[in-house]
Amino acid sequence: MENTVKIRSPYDQKLVKELTLIEANEIENIIQNAKSLFDDQSLWLPAYQKIEVLEKAASIMNARIEELTFLAISEGGKPYKDSKAEVLRAIKGVKLAVEHISQLKGEQVPMALTEASLNRLAFTIKEPIGVVAAISAFNHPLNLAVHQIVTAVAAGCPVIFKPALATPLSSLALADILREAGLPSGWLQIVLCSKEAAEKLVTDPRISFFSFIGSAKVGWYLKSKLSQGTRCALEHGGAAPVIVEQDADFAEMIPDLVKGSFYHAGQVCVSVQKIYVNQDICDLFIQKFTQATNKLIVGDPSEKSTDVGPLINSREADRVAEWVKEAIADGAELITGGTRVSETIFQPTILFNPPESSKVSCKEIFGPVVCIYPFTVRDEAIKKANALEVHFQAAVFTKDLDIAFDIVKKLNATAVMINDHTAFRVDWMPFGGRDSSGIGMGGISYSMNEMTREKLMVIKSKNL
CATH class of the missing domain: 3.40.309.10 (Aldehyde Dehydrogenase; Chain A, domain 2)
Known part of the structure; x- marks a missing residue:
């Protein structure tokens, strides 16, 4: 099997770039790097640091709108006006993630409603779910990467991202921007790999959340192979x-x-x-x-x-x-x-x-x-x-x-x-399919919530 992938312009089939695929045996180190990072809570990013990184990333993206637009055109073939709109949406998506970081919070759970629950104070807190594995589609190479990568970072999860092999360049550019903005090593790993290596990645028991955008056949197959406890969100197609x-x-x-x-x-x-x-x-x-x-x-x-x-x-x-x-x-x-x-x-x-x-x-x-x-x-x-x-x-x-x-x-x-077409979307609204079209809900804030889990804390005191 070839160990490279050729990125070609959909318009004229000219070679844009050739990239190396990783071997399946490299997946182990990638997962272990992410899991080790998550397991050491001293390395978790505090909210203010995530905000600083993402705000700087949005600023860098804003300064490179034309560059990112033509990169997306070269690999995906979407017309200029729509590719530029995608880049602007992606920037807004990063800003939305920043805004929602402050909303990742729990709530008080009422006690003393029964005699058995007297003298107690209870509340929930939100924690990052763990390592996120994300597989993306070709059609919105930058905006989809934001929806799967930036949401994970904002939620506090190390993320391993596999872009569509037809359009990986925009996500690689996003990764460079996040590094430039100060995202520490290991929080984002982009993998270009075969289907077999991707399956090995997402079905590993160390993966806590699987995010998939693509064909129903592949998505539902991979869901059936997930390890026990791995949560997921699948976004497939429709007939609108x-x-x-x-x-x-x-x-x-x-x-x-x-x-x-x-x-x-x-x-x-x-x-x-x-x-x-x-x-x-x-x-x-x-x-x-x-x-x-x-x-x-x-x-x-x-x-x-x-x-x-x-x-x-x-x-x-x-x-x-x-x-x-x-x-x-x-x-x-x-x-x-x-x-x-x-x-x-x-x-x-x-x-x-x-x-x-x-x-x-x-x-x-x-x-x-x-x-x-x-x-x-x-x-x-x-x-x-x-x-x-x-x-x-x-x-x-x-x-x-x-x-x-x-x-x-x-x-x-x-x-x-x-009185609007079916493709209307803004990135702060819930977005996802039902039945065979998917499971879970996308949208920046919704994805961030999916990538967290609640922990209940109950305090008992005679003075409560």
Whole structure:
């Protein structure tokens, strides 16, 4: 097996960098380094020191916005405007972690509620959970690293981070920044390794918390192999259904849905994929949605005007092309797109009414493809939206609050956006899938809480 990984530009496949993979036998030392650091409480970082390090890291990142933006473009292919937005989000994420450090606190537990509990004072305190092992996805190489690395550091946990091998450069840059900001050695170790070595890492009994962002197949498999006592948070994909009622505001809705559908070429776990449109406005919706989609600028992600760039590699472009071809053969109508612009760029594509059995209908597309389905009975649309195993974020467009609340109540999703696209997210809100889409909740403060555990202290005194 090759002991290096070649990082290639998704846009033109040019070699960006070649990095060395660690051997599986090196995992032992990496885990032991982290565990030894955690076991010696004299080495734990006090809150003020974590705040100083992270504040300085945010300042360094802010001074390197363009550098980090083009680094993310080079490895991930996300267009300039969106990569820059990711860098700005990542900086905000570090600041959010700093703000939440002061909120890692316990609470008093009432005593004297029974005679047996007289003369006692009880309260909880928060402690870091232990060594964190984190595996990340390719699609947001800097922001995801912040969500898994910075949260662990802020919670007081040594973290071992495995980035996606397609996009490791942004996390390596973040590691350099954290070191420059004063993070002591051992609190962050980044590993580039094979799947076998990664499995050895996360299933080790010395790992107290496993954070995973990526495919459901891999995530659920690794969860099944975790050691007893290892807690975890898994974030997988979804199909992001949208229900559009006849009173929806087209002027607001169309730009939102186009952005939510084709942002990062649809390579987002909550990207708009299935749009159920009231039959009375379906023709008009298709017309306006198609017009807006066709105005998107597709091409070189380094150009500031580009809206849609490449898929992460040619294999993914092959897969998307096959799924679209299958859907059309099954009876779907191709409204626009459906062809490749290059080896890795696929046109923003709209399909009308593909069968529910087609892959584009029943699996996560993770590409620039959106399916539109007409409906006459709202509950039937909701039933179809809920029929898949994946349930993450969803949306409804209507000006009728009664209809909106009815849909929110009935849709199986962790979050439902009203008059906004499914990919809306800010990093201080809870974010995660349910059912086969994941377990646990992300978001900066939520992840930090997941990486701590409570300890109860009870004091007995005759003077209490």
